[in-house]
Amino acid sequence: MKSQLAIALALSAVTTAALAGPIEEQIRFRQSAYSFLGWNTAKIKAQAVDHPETFNKDQVIAAANAIAAAANSGILEQLYGPGTDQGTGWKPTRLKPEYFQKQAEVKELEATFIKEANELQKVADDGDVADIKAQFGKLGASCKSCHDLIRVRE
Amino acid sequence: MKSQLAIALALSAVTTAALAGPIEEQIRFRQSAYSFLGWNTAKIKAQAVDHPETFNKDQVIAAANAIAAAANSGILEQLYGPGTDQGTGWKPTRLKPEYFQKQAEVKELEATFIKEANELQKVADDGDVADIKAQFGKLGASCKSCHDLIRVRE
Numbered sequence: 409m410k411s412q413l414a415i416a417l418a419l420s421a422v423t424t425a426a427l428a429g430p431i432e433e434q435i436r437f438r439q440s441a442y443s444f445l446g447w448n449t450a451k452i453k454a455q456a457v458d459h460p461e462t463f464n465k466d467q468v469i470a471a472a473n474a475i476a477a478a479a480n481s482g483i484l485e486q487l488y489g490p491g492t493d494q495g496t497g498w499k500p501t502r503l504k505p506e507y508f509q510k511q512a513e514v515k516e517l518e519a520t521f522i523k524e525a526n527e528l529q530k531v532a533d534d535g536d537v538a539d540i541k542a543q544f545g546k547l548g549a550s551c552k553s554c555h556d557l558i559r560v561r562e
Numbered sequence: 563m564k565s566q567l568a569i570a571l572a573l574s575a576v577t578t579a580a581l582a583g584p585i586e587e588q589i590r591f592r593q594s595a596y597s598f599l600g601w602n603t604a605k606i607k608a609q610a611v612d613h614p615e616t617f618n619k620d621q622v623i624a625a626a627n628a629i630a631a632a633a634n635s636g637i638l639e640q641l642y643g644p645g646t647d648q649g650t651g652w653k654p655t656r657l658k659p660e661y662f663q664k665q666a667e668v669k670e671l672e673a674t675f676i677k678e679a680n681e682l683q684k685v686a687d688d689g690d691v692a693d694i695k696a697q698f699g700k701l702g703a704s705c706k707s708c709h710d711l712i713r714v715r716e
């Protein structure tokens with residue numbers, strides 16, 4: 409009995425590690441992660457696309473590091489548990505219920521997003537504004553593909 | 563006149579890059595950044611402190627990268643503009659008005675937070691659970707010092 413309890417506790421801990429918590433918490437954390445991504449992508453857009461005269465290499469590197477780290481942080485695996493197509497985090501979720509039937513496409517889009525974010529981190533480090541702008545375009549396209557597939561339009 | 567306008571526009575772009583936007587937006591972004599940090603610190607706490615039997619090196623590295631990138635992302639410089647001790651992002655801010663009179667202490671605490679986050683990223687990469695636990699304790703202490711100084715208790 410004691411070892412069964414230990415196994416049950418260990419399994420429950422594993423589950424906790426895999427998914428972040430109750431539905432509302434998963435939604436709030438993913439909204440936070442996307443908002444954090446939005447803040448950092450806005451900095452790169454401002455400094456490498458819209459106003460290259462304000463380009464600040466250190467700030468762009470920091471933003472690209474933040475984007476890459478967030479892309480690789482396991483958002484999809486840990487914050488999109490069953491039932492999270494309904495519910496309110498900071499605000500009601502915009503996840504389409506079809507999300508759960510589109511796992512193959514979603515995984516592929518996630519892999520592209522991670523690849524583009526890692527590449528952006530690399531070109532930001534190199535510091536060539538034209539390269540950063542071009543790579544930022546690819547990252548943006550990968551964001552948009554996923555939004556079009558699984559996010560309700562506002 | 564034309565060049566004065568260009569300078570004014572450039573300066574305005576620089577200001578935009580330095581502060582994220584209106585008060586409510588700065589508050590929402592910083593609440594998102596801290597929530598993103600909270601999600602990632604919770605993973606390290608679960609896997610290196612509370613349930614070391616669930617330790618997953620890749621997940622802990624990813625979480626430590628996320629924490630370090632967020633710590634270095636310029637939260638304090640870009641999201642704590644004048645007036646942001648009042649206002650609602652995702653929820654009302656808990657920033658104490660004294661924040662603006664305690665800049666020297668705050669900067670020092672931020673430097674410590676960044677140092678501890680960078681060190682956590684290093685020990686996570688090395689993969690020794692005891693080292694990660696010890697360093698996570700130092701990071702947590704640096705979080706707490708700042709909360710005690712500038713955040714209203716709930």
